[in-house]
Amino acid sequence: MKYRLAQLADVPSLCHLESLQPRAAQWDEAGWQTELAERSAYILCAQDKAETVGFVALRLAAGICEILNVAVAPSHARQGIGESLLRQAVDWVISQRGEQITLEVGATNRPAIGLYQKVGFKQVGMRKNFYNGNEDALILALQL
Ligand SMILES: CC(C)(COP(=O)(O)OP(=O)(O)OC[C@H]1O[C@@H](n2cnc3c(N)ncnc32)[C@H](O)[C@@H]1OP(=O)(O)O)[C@@H](O)C(=O)NCCC(=O)NCCS
Secondary structure (H helix, E strand, C coil), X not given: CEEEECCHHHHHHHHHHHHHCCCCCCCHHHHHHHHHHCCCEEEEEEEECCEEEEEEEEEXXXXXXXXXXXXXXXXXXXXXXXXXXXXXXXXXXXXXXCCEEEEEEECCCHHHXXXXXXXXXXXXXXXEEEECCCEEEEEEEEEC
């Protein structure tokens, strides 16, 4: 498994991967291009041979980081790829002297909540009916 920063050439495969995981934020090609051009963005992807099998996307500004999107291909689930992406992202935020990482996750999204908890995130709040008006969002945070 190779981990590297995403580039514009990765946009089609990032979109494809997103389409395999409906619970990931669905950015489409224009959304990914915008994100890759964003100065505060950090987007790491996991590559297995020629295939992009995971990504994590975040933004860091004024010491506060937000994780915006993360997914691993179903074919590569439960192999530690999500955890590795997340831990590398946390290490990068620490290297940039970030102080806190926050994110929102669906209250019923057990795989993602399990992943974040394993890396040390704690619940700090909740947004009622945040997703399509019918699923609560948990707000999780990791103090660095
Ligand atoms: C969440 C996601 C990225 C996890 O990726 P992954 O590579 O399969 O996860 P890992 O193998 O690194 O697992 C790390 C930990 O996450 C938790 N976890 C992962 N999949 C899980 C599942 N199906 N059920 C329960 N816990 C799970 C476990 O705590 C696991 O540790 P363990 O294997 O020692 O028990 C993946 O399931 C995914 O893409 N989900 C859809 C997109 C999504 O929901 N994104 C988050 C939006 S906020």
